[in-house]
Amino acid sequence: MVISGTGRMGRQVAAAVLAEPGMTPVAYIDALAERGAMDGIPVFREAGVGLDEAKPHVVVDFTNAAWTPVIAKAALERGIPLVIGTTGLSAEFMGWLEAETRARGVGAVVAANFAISAVLMMHFAKQAARFFDHAEIIELHHDGKADSPSGTAKATAEGMVAARGRPFVHPEPEVETVAGARGAELGGVAIHAVRLPGLVAHQEVIFGGQGQLLTIRQDSTGRDSFMPGVLLAIREVLGRRELVVGLDRLLGLA
Ligand SMILES: NC(=O)C1=CN([C@@H]2O[C@H](COP(=O)(O)OP(=O)(O)OC[C@H]3O[C@@H](n4cnc5c(N)ncnc54)[C@H](OP(=O)(O)O)[C@@H]3O)[C@@H](O)[C@H]2O)C=CC1
Numbered sequence: 001m002v003i004s005g006t007g008r009m010g011r012q013v014a015a016a017v018l019a020e021p022g023m024t025p026v027a028y029i030d031a032l033a034e035r036g037a038m039d040g041i042p043v044f045r046e047a048g049v050g051l052d053e054a055k056p057h058v059v060v061d062f063t064n065a066a067w068t069p070v071i072a073k074a075a076l077e078r079g080i081p082l083v084i085g086t087t088g089l090s091a092e093f094m095g096w097l098e099a100e101t102r103a104r105g106v107g108a109v110v111a112a113n114f115a116i117s118a119v120l121m122m123h124f125a126k127q128a129a130r131f132f133d134h135a136e137i138i139e140l141h142h143d144g145k146a147d148s149p150s151g152t153a154k155a156t157a158e159g160m161v162a163a164r165g166r167p168f169v170h171p172e173p174e175v176e177t178v179a180g181a182r183g184a185e186l187g188g189v190a191i192h193a194v195r196l197p198g199l200v201a202h203q204e205v206i207f208g209g210q211g212q213l214l215t216i217r218q219d220s221t222g223r224d225s226f227m228p229g230v231l232l233a234i235r236e237v238l239g240r241r242e243l244v245v246g247l248d249r250l251l252g253l254a
């Protein structure tokens with residue numbers, strides 16, 4: 001296994017893979033890395049060189065929307081399947097990945113969230129979506145997070161709108177005394193992003209109706225929450241020949 005990214009998630013994946021029978025982290029690839037090895041694992045800075053030297057069965061990427069297209073291109077050119085957890089990826093890149101995996105017959109799994117509790121939270125939010133006209137999302141993350149809103153929040157809102165077949169009702173303020181007070185908006189769902197030290201990754205989906213509220217809340221209290229999903233995706237991607245978006249598809253939920 002080659003791990004793209006030596007950040008919080010890359011290193012957590014390396015530890016999980018190391019502890020998993022039958023899996024070995026053979027190298028990291030990190031374009032910005034200053035050291036030649038981390039945790040006893042060699043670090044390559046150039047994608048092609050790293051893949052040619054390490055010859056992995058799978059690449060796992062947790063980096064940044066600027067880097068993921070680079071490692072994805074290098075991996076697919078070599079026929080190596082990918083598991084991608086990086087969020088904030090462009091629609092253009094996702095379209096390219098869909099076409100490229102299909103054309104080459106090489107698998108890729110892209111999931112905004114690998115925690116089973118988050119996958120279920122998104123699943124339940126989709127189920128509730130057709131019973132309410134109003135919904136808002138509060139996502140809460142650590143203060144080091146690069147992208148806002150979170151990929152999970154976007155995927156949740158998109159899934160809810162698709163499940164319902166039309167946008168939610170989004171009440172606009174008559175007067176907005178501080179710009180952005182109503183948050184971002186996707187398909188009528190207001191999304192509010194909280195960034196604080198002390199948080200890991202959390203989300204509330206709040207549905208409002210006549211005299212009632214439904215709140216679906218999910219908490220990742222540690223990055224170990226993502227590891228069973230990542231390991232499942234690594235195993236599954238080897239048997240795939242095209243792009244799979246969302247862990248729900250690997251869990252029989254979609
Ligand atoms: N799908 C899921 O379940 C989860 C997804 N994520 C997503 O994973 C991604 C990484 O998260 P996290 O590990 O916390 O982030 P970190 O900031 O800790 O790590 C990011 C990694 O990407 C590298 N990187 C950043 N920018 C670039 C660039 N322009 N070119 C090349 N490499 C770059 C960093 O290199 P360096 O350290 O050398 O600067 C680092 O190795 C995020 O998109 C996050 O949203 C996170 C948790 C769960």
Ligand SMILES: O=C(O)C1=N[C@H](C(=O)O)C[C@H](O)C1
Pocket residue numbers: 087112113114141142145146149150151152153200201202
């Ligand atoms: O950056 C993070 O930490 C996380 N990113 C993913 C996202 O953007 O949804 C998944 C999880 O929320 C943790």
